[in-house]
Amino acid sequence: MIQLSYISTARQPVEPDLVERILAASRRNNPRAGLTGLLLFNGRRFLQVIEGEAEAVRATYQRIAADPRHFAMVRLGEREIESRDFGDWDMAYREIAEGGDLAALAEKMTGSASATVRALFTSYAAI
Ligand SMILES: Cc1cc2nc3c(=O)[nH]c(=O)nc-3n(C[C@H](O)[C@H](O)[C@H](O)COP(=O)(O)O)c2cc1C
Numbered sequence: 001m002i003q004l005s006y007i008s009t010a011r012q013p014v015e016p017d018l019v020e021r022i023l024a025a026s027r028r029n030n031p032r033a034g035l036t037g038l039l040l041f042n043g044r045r046f047l048q049v050i051e052g053e054a055e056a057v058r059a060t061y062q063r064i065a066a067d068p069r070h071f072a073m074v075r076l077g078e079r080e081i082e083s084r085d086f087g088d089w090d091m092a093y094r095e096i097a098e099g100g101d102l103a104a105l106a107e108k109m110t111g112s113a114s115a116t117v118r119a120l121f122t123s124y125a126a127i
Contacts, residue, residue, distance in 0.1 A: 026091035
């Protein structure tokens with residue numbers, strides 16, 4: 001399995017039900033593809049982590065990359081994993097307030113967040 005993460009910027013103005021639509025698509029498609037993950041959104045930028053078999057992760061990433069509702073996608077990393085950090089969620093979602101303690105959130109969401117995931121959350125807080 002691999003875990004892939006990226007950040008992107010939502011096209012403005014953000015449609016009010018954007019996140020609901022994304023999560024509906026994730027619930028529809030991710031279980032079938034064996035994918036789990038996390039989506040963070042602060043009203044402007046997304047951070048997404050997608051985990052599963054490499055082929056399925058990359059195919060979904062390609063589809064997401066072609067989505068006109070966001071742009072300026074930057075892949076943060078892709079790594080081999082033995083176990084999932086977000087195994088309980090088709091796509092976990094949190095809305096992030098400015099100045100929130102993301103390291104603590106990472107810990108809370110994953111039980112014992114891997115150093116990689118903690119670092120991801122922390123760097124997202126800094127942008
Ligand atoms: C930030 C962002 C994250 C997304 N994450 C997912 C995802 O995890 N799974 C998924 O199937 N679609 C995701 N989408 C939606 C896809 O881009 C695409 O619209 C959707 O997969 C199409 O699904 P459908 O053919 O079932 O309508 C995401 C879109 C955005 C903008």
